[in-house]
Amino acid sequence: MQINNKIPLIFGNPDVSFYETLEEKKVFVAELRPGLEGMNAVASVLLKKKITPVLICDNMLGFCMKQGLVSKVFIFTHAVSKDSILCRTGSLIAALLAREHKIPVYLFKAKTPSVSKQASLLKIGNKKVTASSLKTYVPLFEEVSKTLIEG
Amino acid sequence: MKESILFWPVRLKGTTLYILDETLVPKKVVTIKVKNYKQAIRAVVDMKTRAFGQFLTVCYTFILELKNSKATSTEELLGILKKVALAFNQSRPTFPFEEVTSMMLGFAQKVSASPNFKDDFIRMVEGFLEKGIRQKRYERARQAATLLKDGDVVLTHCHVSGEMSLIGEFCRLQKKRVKFFATETRPYFQGSRLTAWELKKSGLDVTLVPDNAVAKLMSDGDVTCVIVGSDRSAKNGDFANKIGTYQIAMLAKHFKIPFYVLAQPSKKIAEGRDIPIEMRGDDEILTFEGKRLAPRGAVAFYPGFDVVENNLVTQHINVDAN
Numbered sequence: 435m436q437i438n439n440k441i442p443l444i445f446g447n448p449d450v451s452f453y454e455t456l457e458e459k460k461v462f463v464a465e466l467r468p469g470l471e472g473m474n475a476v477a478s479v480l481l482k483k484k485i486t487p488v489l490i491c492d493n494m495l496g497f498c499m500k501q502g503l504v505s506k507v508f509i510f511t512h513a514v515s516k517d518s519i520l521c522r523t524g525s526l527i528a529a530l531l532a533r534e535h536k537i538p539v540y541l542f543k544a545k546t547p548s549v550s551k552q553a554s555l556l557k558i559g560n561k562k563v564t565a566s567s568l569k570t571y572v573p574l575f576e577e578v579s580k581t582l583i584e585g
Numbered sequence: 586m587k588e589s590i591l592f593w594p595v596r597l598k599g600t601t602l603y604i605l606d607e608t609l610v611p612k613k614v615v616t617i618k619v620k621n622y623k624q625a626i627r628a629v630v631d632m633k634t635r636a637f638g639q640f641l642t643v644c645y646t647f648i649l650e651l652k653n654s655k656a657t658s659t660e661e662l663l664g665i666l667k668k669v670a671l672a673f674n675q676s677r678p679t680f681p682f683e684e685v686t687s688m689m690l691g692f693a694q695k696v697s698a699s700p701n702f703k704d705d706f707i708r709m710v711e712g713f714l715e716k717g718i719r720q721k722r723y724e725r726a727r728q729a730a731t732l733l734k735d736g737d738v739v740l741t742h743c744h745v746s747g748e749m750s751l752i753g754e755f756c757r758l759q760k761k762r763v764k765f766f767a768t769e770t771r772p773y774f775q776g777s778r779l780t781a782w783e784l785k786k787s788g789l790d791v792t793l794v795p796d797n798a799v800a801k802l803m804s805d806g807d808v809t810c811v812i813v814g815s816d817r818s819a820k821n822g823d824f825a826n827k828i829g830t831y832q833i834a835m836l837a838k839h840f841k842i843p844f845y846v847l848a849q850p851s852k853k854i855a856e857g858r859d860i861p862i863e864m865r866g867d868d869e870i871l872t873f874e875g876k877r878l879a880p881r882g883a884v885a886f887y888p889g890f891d892v893v894e895n896n897l898v899t900q901h902i903n904v905d906a907n
Contacts, residue, residue: 435867435884462886465870467771467795470878473871477883489870489885491771493742493796493829497891500831524797526804530839531832555769555793556777559878563769564777565611568785570793571766576801 446510510544592747637746730755743827745814822895823857
């Protein structure tokens with residue numbers, strides 16, 4: 435897939451209200467390992483709204499921003515404190531890289547996570563990736579400083 | 586010192602090249618039998634071998650084709666080597682195939698006046714691999730271990746062809762306790778399948794993390810340094826490595842964490858921006874082992890590598906093959 439114009443980047447799983455604000459017809463969507471909510475839930479909603487999701491892996495944010503392919507970044511809050519917001523892990527990467535590349539970051543409400551078994555880092559799409567004896571660490575949320583948010 | 590099977594993933598026995606199929610590790614340890622340069626290039630294009638494995642594949646394929654050839658004149662044999670070089674140079678863009686094939690052709694030129702051209706060339710390449718490469722990779726791993734302190738926690742990305750476990754082994758010898766975090770390295774999972782697996786197999790303390798957890802680890806103070814490999818280096822110290830390396834380098838700078846790269850200096854490319862970046866197909870992100878992961882209609886964007894500028898590197902740990 436070739437990207438010829440700048441498009442927004444979605445990092446996280448937005449509340450349904452977010453999609454009404456989206457004007458573009460094509461957006462980058464981070465896949466969100468290990469659960470792949472970006473690749474599945476977010477992409478499915480976008481497709482229903484006739485918006486093309488361009489899926490990228492969570493390690494491609496920096497490349498896309500550096501190449502000038504990202505117009506703005508959307509991240510999504512699960513909770514707010516005085517100085518920071520609680521977001522899906524990886525949002526801090528998106529926000530810090532965006533600041534470095536002078537790309538505005540906008541905050542919207544996240545979809546309330548459903549109570550379900552956490553996805554395994556050792557699998558993808560129910561297929562085993564590597565040895566099941568490996569130790570894993572999957573932090574689901576992280577704090578992002580409010581100073582990194584434009585609006 | 587015990588080497589990981591991934592440290593030297595390609596071997597030549599007689600007239601067969603055995604290439605470890607890195608896409609199957611750790612589920613299976615299978616070698617692909619290669620009889621000629623076309624099969625070797627297929628293994629490279631299909632990413633059955635990668636990084637250092639590609640380097641070995643090129644070197645051994647030159648030997649293989651000479652062994653296979655019934656030609657007797659040096660001129661004919663040189664023609665075969667040039668044909669092999671051209672084919673590798675056109676196989677994948679980011680890895681410096683041209684630099685490796687030029688080196689091989691340079692060796693061939695050096696012994697072209699010899700009446701035993703074939704044998705002398707093979708001896709020269711084999712000697713180069715043993716002394717120029719194997720021993721220098723050991724030295725590079727030792728140097729990297731020297732930079733680490735007791736109690737350090739290393740974050741690594743993708744896979745450095747068996748060298749990270751060697752660093753762990755050197756740390757052990759130096760009586761340092763070092764832990765590792767390995768990113769899974771989507772979409773090919775080199776971190777999950779290769780790095781984490783081999784570090785654990787070597788008895789080292791390793792934890793696998795998703796690519797999106799890097800800033801969380803750094804902001805929580807869980808990582809004390811980053812060590813990555815380099816698929817291709819430029820003269821000014823910029824380098825290209827597996828996609829995701831650039832954002833890790835940026836984050837390391839932000840969180841003031843030392844960022845080290847295991848590199849091989851190059852004089853061919855001036856700056857990182859001159860390194861061509863391979864773009865790969867959508868399906869490699871959208872599917873896994875034939876199973877579709879994303880809804881129909883979704884597309885993907887897959888740059889295979891990215892470039893890290895030299896100002897983000899705390900120290901290059903170099904091995905110069907020349």
